[in-house]
Each structure stands twice: as structure tokens, then as C-alpha cells.
Amino acid sequence: MTNNVLNIHDIDERAHTMLRRFYGYSSFRPMQLEIIRSILSGRDTIVLMPTGGGKSITFQIPSLMMDGCTIVVTPLIALMHDQVAALCANGIPAATVNSSQSDSDNRTIIEAMANGHIKLLYISPERLLADMPRWSNDIRINFIAIDEAHCISRWGHDFRPDYTRLSEIRHMRPDLPVMALTATADRLCREDIGAQLEMKNPALFVSSFDRPNIDLTVLPNPGTRQRIDTICSLIERHPFDSGIVYCLSRKGAESVNEALRDRGYKSEVYHAGLPAEQRQKAQNRFKSGTLQAICATVAFGMGINKSNIRWIVHTNMPANIESYYQEIGRAGRDGMPAKAIMFYSMADLITLRNFAEQSGQSAINAEKLKRMQQYAESMVCRRRILLSYFGETATHDCGHCDVCRNAPARYDASTPVRMAMSAAIRVGQQAGASMLVDILRGSARADLMARGFNRIKTYGAGHDIPAPIWNATLLQMLQMGFIEIAYNMGGRITVTDYGRRILMSQEPIMLPVPEVYTEHRTKQRKQPKTVITPDEQLLIDLKKTRTDLSAKLGIPADMILGDQVLAAIVSAKPVDFRTFAGTEGIGDRKAVRYSLPFLRTIRKSLGMTPPQIASPDITLYLLKREYMPHEIAGMRDIKQSTVYGHIARLIDDGKYTDFDRIVSPSQYKLFVNTRNADPTGYIDQLKNRLPDGMITLLLAIDRKYHDKTD
Numbered sequence: 001m002t003n004n005v006l007n008i009h010d011i012d013e014r015a016h017t018m019l020r021r022f023y024g025y026s027s028f029r030p031m032q033l034e035i036i037r038s039i040l041s042g043r044d045t046i047v048l049m050p051t052g053g054g055k056s057i058t059f060q061i062p063s064l065m066m067d068g069c070t071i072v073v074t075p076l077i078a079l080m081h082d083q084v085a086a087l088c089a090n091g092i093p094a095a096t097v098n099s100s101q102s103d104s105d106n107r108t109i110i111e112a113m114a115n116g117h118i119k120l121l122y123i124s125p126e127r128l129l130a131d132m133p134r135w136s137n138d139i140r141i142n143f144i145a146i147d148e149a150h151c152i153s154r155w156g157h158d159f160r161p162d163y164t165r166l167s168e169i170r171h172m173r174p175d176l177p178v179m180a181l182t183a184t185a186d187r188l189c190r191e192d193i194g195a196q197l198e199m200k201n202p203a204l205f206v207s208s209f210d211r212p213n214i215d216l217t218v219l220p221n222p223g224t225r226q227r228i229d230t231i232c233s234l235i236e237r238h239p240f241d242s243g244i245v246y247c248l249s250r251k252g253a254e255s256v257n258e259a260l261r262d263r264g265y266k267s268e269v270y271h272a273g274l275p276a277e278q279r280q281k282a283q284n285r286f287k288s289g290t291l292q293a294i295c296a297t298v299a300f301g302m303g304i305n306k307s308n309i310r311w312i313v314h315t316n317m318p319a320n321i322e323s324y325y326q327e328i329g330r331a332g333r334d335g336m337p338a339k340a341i342m343f344y345s346m347a348d349l350i351t352l353r354n355f356a357e358q359s360g361q362s363a364i365n366a367e368k369l370k371r372m373q374q375y376a377e378s379m380v381c382r383r384r385i386l387l388s389y390f391g392e393t394a395t396h397d398c399g400h401c402d403v404c405r406n407a408p409a410r411y412d413a414s415t416p417v418r419m420a421m422s423a424a425i426r427v428g429q430q431a432g433a434s435m436l437v438d439i440l441r442g443s444a445r446a447d448l449m450a451r452g453f454n455r456i457k458t459y460g461a462g463h464d465i466p467a468p469i470w471n472a473t474l475l476q477m478l479q480m481g482f483i484e485i486a487y488n489m490g491g492r493i494t495v496t497d498y499g500r501r502i503l504m505s506q507e508p509i510m511l512p513v514p515e516v517y518t519e520h521r522t523k524q525r526k527q528p529k530t531v532i533t534p535d536e537q538l539l540i541d542l543k544k545t546r547t548d549l550s551a552k553l554g555i556p557a558d559m560i561l562g563d564q565v566l567a568a569i570v571s572a573k574p575v576d577f578r579t580f581a582g583t584e585g586i587g588d589r590k591a592v593r594y595s596l597p598f599l600r601t602i603r604k605s606l607g608m609t610p611p612q613i614a615s616p617d618i619t620l621y622l623l624k625r626e627y628m629p630h631e632i633a634g635m636r637d638i639k640q641s642t643v644y645g646h647i648a649r650l651i652d653d654g655k656y657t658d659f660d661r662i663v664s665p666s667q668y669k670l671f672v673n674t675r676n677a678d679p680t681g682y683i684d685q686l687k688n689r690l691p692d693g694m695i696t697l698l699l700a701i702d703r704k705y706h707d708k709t710d
């Protein structure tokens with residue numbers, strides 16, 4: 001196989017070539033290259049990366065570097081179609097086999113795969129298990145990539161029994177490496193994946209789950225009016241983008257939708273109580289970018305792979321941090337700034353408490369709700385809370401959540417914090433929160449004395465701090481990631497490794513002054529924007545161009561060019577084909593297909609004449625990127641003979657000399673010999689013996705040689 005003969009250096013170089021050629025990116029994100037190397041070396045590989053982290057490239061690029069086809073297992077047919085469409089838009093041959101297509105279509109795809117024409121095949125687990133044993137031996141499989149791998153775990157929030165049967169693949173084809181990918185942050189579930197897939201010594205890659213581009217805000221105690229106003233102002237600021245409004249109930253979703261439509265915005269409603277066609281229609285309109293908002297219950301989102309969702313509003317607090325994180329994670333997958341605003345009210349809390357109590361797992365759900373509430377009420381950086389919830393340590397405040405922006409007053413909390421951690425450790429991490437506070441305050445409660453907690457050094461050391469302040473401080477410590485609560489052991493307080501490092505260090509610990517009865521922080525009023533800068537106007541124009549193209553071609557807007565690419569265009573302002581093609585995020589195929597309309601927009605905005613792109617120059621660009629004439633023809637939707645004609649002209653003009661890559665010595669010899677033997681009839685004679693149109697090129701090469709030798 002190709003990968004066996006390549007050394008690391010070659011692998012890195014080829015991987016970069018693929019990244020530039022097909023995706024138009026100049027560098028890998030952290031860990032991507034390591035993951036690619038791992039699977040290319042044949043090792044089972046587990047990849048845990050947040051949504052939008054860039055997982056897809058880590059199995060797509062290795063596949064492009066190998067001879068065969070990679071099988072991608074994924075649960076939802078809707079997602080398969082989107083992913084295949086996105087790959088094809090980048091010029092990567094991909095297909096899906098599934099029950100929504102006819103048997104004959106599915107058969108054609110399998111044949112194409114046997115002929116080596118498909119690099120990635122998307123398929124559901126049940127279909128793979130049923131079909132694979134019947135596939136012909138001609139099909140070369142590189143490896144199996146299992147996307148949404150958390151579906152294999154009963155611990156996960158999206159367990160799918162079919163996934164558990166995937167280990168059968170291992171028994172069928174023990175030679176195939178397996179790559180499991182997921183964006184789940186749930187630890188138990190992570191551990192389950194390797195075991196369930198019977199992985200042999202897998203390489204594990206865990207990236208940070210931080211999504212720094214998502215700006216977090218919580219707005220307490222909203223009225224209906226404030227909710228709607230906030231959503232409207234988001235739409236106003238992003239008129240050509242879309243966002244999701246998550247509501248707790250179907251009725252809530254409907255009434256927000258109505259309010260938005262009343263005000264003239266393009267909005268649809270989506271919840272499980274609607275007929276399937278209506279849901280589908282709303283979803284399609286959302287994906288294609290024609291909606292400004294979709295008002296939905298949590299039923300919406302699983303099958304959504306839209307990269308440019310710019311904002312998410314929760315009109316009510318979600319039931320737990322996992323769901324919240326997953327929902328806001330749908331925003332800004334392209335890495336561009338996105339906003340997540342959550343409203344939070346006492347009424348939500350009461351409803352959610354009732355839900356939790358009535359659920360089968362009331363204790364766990366109540367606990368999860370409590371953590372969600374702590375997030376909502378937090379006075380420390382919200383991102384720190386999210387990350388520490390998922391077991392990650394954030395050592396800095398993020399700077400782009402509402403708490404960081406309206407930073408509360410801080411004080412040096414070194415003494416009480418170290419005192420509390422020290423007490424927790426001295427009692428062998430056996431005390432719960434209220435016991436710990438009583439120890440610190442020197443309470444004489446019976447069970448405290450009975451357990452001998454009064455004999456530790458810190459007993460009573462914090463008697464001058466009132467209990468509510470201690471409680472608030474412990475909460476802050478939890479949110480900072482200094483301590484954890486062991487829910488499975490009666491809520492005992494344990495000190496994290498990070499907390500222990502803090503305990504040992506001399507650094508002052510600055511915390512917000514705990515205000516036990518806080519007035520709600522005054523919100524900054526957003527200044528209404530009146531002036532639009534030229535760059536902002538260009539971005540608006542580019543989005544319009546994109547929307548028009550999207551309607552014309554029937555392709556979702558973000559599959560034409562993502563928002564991050566439009567931003568790159570605004571800052572680079574390419575005015576000719578070459579610079580356009582060199583813009584970050586524009587792969588070769590997209591450069592060729594879309595340069596004209598976008599260049600027209602850019603040049604117009606700069607007061608320049610419309611673009612003139614000579615067709616042979618585009619061919620030249622692709623030749624220099626090592627495409628062959630038939631590939632260029634396919635990519636540009638022109639005849640191969642036209643491409644040869646271009647090359648002939650380029651040779652005549654002295655712009656291209658590397659033709660021995662395109663014409664083999666035997667083809668050239670055949671041409672020369674036939675012509676020498678029959679100087680008048682050779683063209684007819686060669687017609688069927690050389691690719692269509694190659695003679696034009698051979699003649700040009702010949703002219704060149706004569707020029708030189710004469």
C-alpha cells in the first residue's frame with residue numbers, strides 16, 4: 001500500500017498537498033497531522049474533538065493518500081448526503097449507499113468503488129454489516145472510520161444498538177484499522193468506545209473541548225418582550241445569516257416564531273409535533289441559508305451540519321450542561337465568531353425541577369440541573385465552568401463571556417481558598433460541602449465531633465467568615481476547577497490536581513467578591529450600529545453573491561464558500577484568479593468554479609472593471625498543481641480536447657514547458673514516426689491512437705523543438 005513506502009517526511013508533505021489542493025487550507029490544526037499519521041501507520045485510532053474541531057479531514061486526507069476507499073460509518077442518512085455533497089463540491093469522489101436510494105443506484109456505487117472511483121463511502125452500521133460480506137474482492141478498503149462513535153455507548157446520550165454490532169466488522173476483517181471519532185465530552189462514554197470496538201492498543205487523541213469563538217451570555221429574568229427584542233437584534237446584526245432559537249416547549253417555539261414573523265423576519269418553527277414534510281421543509285430552508293431563524297425544541301439539530309450558524313438563543317435554561325454545550329456547539333463550526341445567549345428564569349427552574357423529579361433518574365438529573373443553574377448564576381468566567389465540568393482545566397478567564405466582560409470586583413481569596421482545600425484534604429476528602437463549612441467555622445455538631453474532624457488544624461480557622469459566604473466560595477472553587485464533588489459518594493468534596501497545585505503555589509488567588517444577595521448585573525446596552533465600513537459592505541455583497549449562486553446551483557450557501565472563507569476574502573481582497581485561488585479555504589475545484597462571480601463582486605466594490613480570466617490561464621494554474629488534462633476537463637466541465645488546445649497555446653506562448661508529464665515518450669515517438677512516414681495523412685492515422693485533441697499539443701511541442709534547434 002502507498003503508505004508503507006512513504007516515510008514520515010513524505011507523508012507530511014503529501015498530506016499538506018492534499019490539504020491545499022482539495023480544501024485550500026495552508027496548515028493543519030493541532031493534532032490533525034498526528035491523527036493522519038497514526039491511521040496511515042495502520043494503528044487503531046480514537047479521536048475526541050469538539051464539533052467544528054476538524055475531525056472530517058483526519059479521515060478524508062488519509063483516504064486521499066491511499067489507493068483504496070475508506071468506509072465511513074455514520075448514523076443519519078441526512079448527514080451522509082450533506083457530507084457527500086460537501087466532498088464532491090471540493091472535488092473528492094465520495095458516495096453513500098443507503099435505503100433512501102434505489103437498489104440499482106446502490107449497486108452502481110459499489111461497482112464504482114470496485115473500480116477504484118470512490119475514495120469515501122458513507123454508510124450506516126446496519127447496512128455495512130449486511131452488505132460488506134457480499135462485496136467483491138476487488139474492493140480495496142483503506143480503513144473504517146466510525147463517526148459519532150459515542151453512539152456505541154450505553155452511557156452516551158445517543159445510544160444506537162446497531163453501533164454495538166460494529167465489533168463484528170473486526171471479526172470479518174481483522175486486517176482493517178479502525179478510527180473512531182466523536183465530539184462527546186462524556187468520560188464514561190469515551191472509555192467505552194475503545195472497548196466496544198475491540199481496539200488493539202489504540203492511539204488516543206483528545207483535543208480541548210473549548211470553543212473560543214462562541215461568545216457566551218446569560219440574561220436573567222427576562223420578560224417575553226426582552227426575549228423577542230434580543231432575538232430581533234441578533235437577526236438585525238446578522239441579516240444574511242441564520243440562527244437557532246431553542247425553546248423548552250412546542251408552544252413556546254410556535255409563539256416565538258409567530259412573533260418573529262409578525263415583525264417581518266424569515267423564520268420557521270420546528271418540533272416533533274409537526275408533520276414530517278413540514279419539518280423537512282423547515283430544515284431544508286434553514287440549511288440552504290434562506291431562513292434567518294428557526295424556532296425549535298431540542299428535537300432540532302442532530303442532522304444539521306451547517307457550518308455558518310452565527311447565533312443560538314436559549315429562551316429557557318436547558319436541563320443540563322451536556323445538552324446546553326451540544327446545542328450551543330452547533331454555532332460557529334467554521335471557527336468564526338458566534339453568539340450563544342441563554343435566558344434564565346425562576347419559572348424555568350421550577351419546570352425543570354419537575355421534569356427531573358418525574359424522570360427515571362431523579363437524583364442524577366436533579367444534580368445535573370443544579371450544575372446548570374450554577375452555570376447560569378455564575379460570577380466566574382462561564383467558559384471555565386463549562387470546561388471544568390468536562391474535566392478540562394482552564395487556567396485563564398476567557399475574556400468573551402458576559403462575566404468576563406462585566407468583570408465583578410475581585411479580592412484576594414488566597415487564605416479562605418487554601419484553608420478550605422487544606423481542610424478537605426485533612427479530613428481525607430470525606431466531608432460534603434455543609435460539613436466542610438461547619439469544620440471551617442468550628443461548629444460543634446455531633447457527627448462532626450464523632451468523626452474527629454474537630455482535631456484537624458484548620459478546624460474553626462474560618463469562623464469569622466459567615467456560612468453563606470463560605471458556601472459561595474466553595475461554589476466558586478468548584479467553578480474554578482479547584483475542587484470536585486463526588487456525586488457517586490454522597491457529595492464529598494475532593495481536591496483536583498489543579499487545586500493541589502494551587503494549594504502549593506504562592507500565587508495570590510483572585511476571586512470575585514461573593515455577593516450573596518446580588519442585584520443583577522446591569523447589562524451593557526448595545527450601541528445601535530449606524531455606519532457600515534467598506535469591509536462590512538463587501539462582506540454583505542459577498543454573501544449576496546453567495547446566496548444568488550446557491551439558489552442558481554441548488555447548493556447550500558455554506559457549501560459554496562464558508563463564512564471563514566468570505567472573511568478571508570474580505571481581508572485579502574483578491575482581484576484576479578491567481579490571488580483568489582490562493583485565498584485560505586478555497587480548494588482548486590472551488591477556485592475554478594466560483595472565481596468569476598466572486599471576483600466580479602470584489603472588483604466592483606473596489607471600483608474596478610469586471611474580471612477578465614483567460615481560460616488557458618486557469619488550465620495553466622491547474623497544470624502547475626499537477627492535475628492531468630482529463631482531471632482538468634472534469635473539474636472545469638470542458639472537453640479534454642479543449643484542455644489540450646489550451647496547453648498548446650501555453651506552449652506557444654512560452655508559458656508552459658513541463659509537457660513530458662502529459663505526453664509520454666512513446667506517444668511522442670508514435671507521432672514523429674507516423675508523420676515522417678506519411679507527412680500528409682498522419683493526422684487521420686493518429687486520430688484513434690492518441691487521446692482526443694493531443695495532436696494539437698504534439699504539434700505545439702514540435703514547433704517548440706524546431707524553434708530551438710533551428
Ligand code: ADP
Nearest residue numbers: 025027028029051052053054055056057333334
Ligand atoms: P467536525 O467534524 O470536527 O465537527 P469539521 O471537520 O466539519 O469538524 O470541520 C469544521 C470546519 O473547520 C470546517 O469548515 C473545516 O473545513 C474547517 N477546517 C478543518 N480543518 C481545517 C484546517 N486545517 N484549517 C482551516 N480550517 C479547517
Ligand code: ZN
Nearest residue numbers: 381398401404
Ligand atoms: Zn469568560
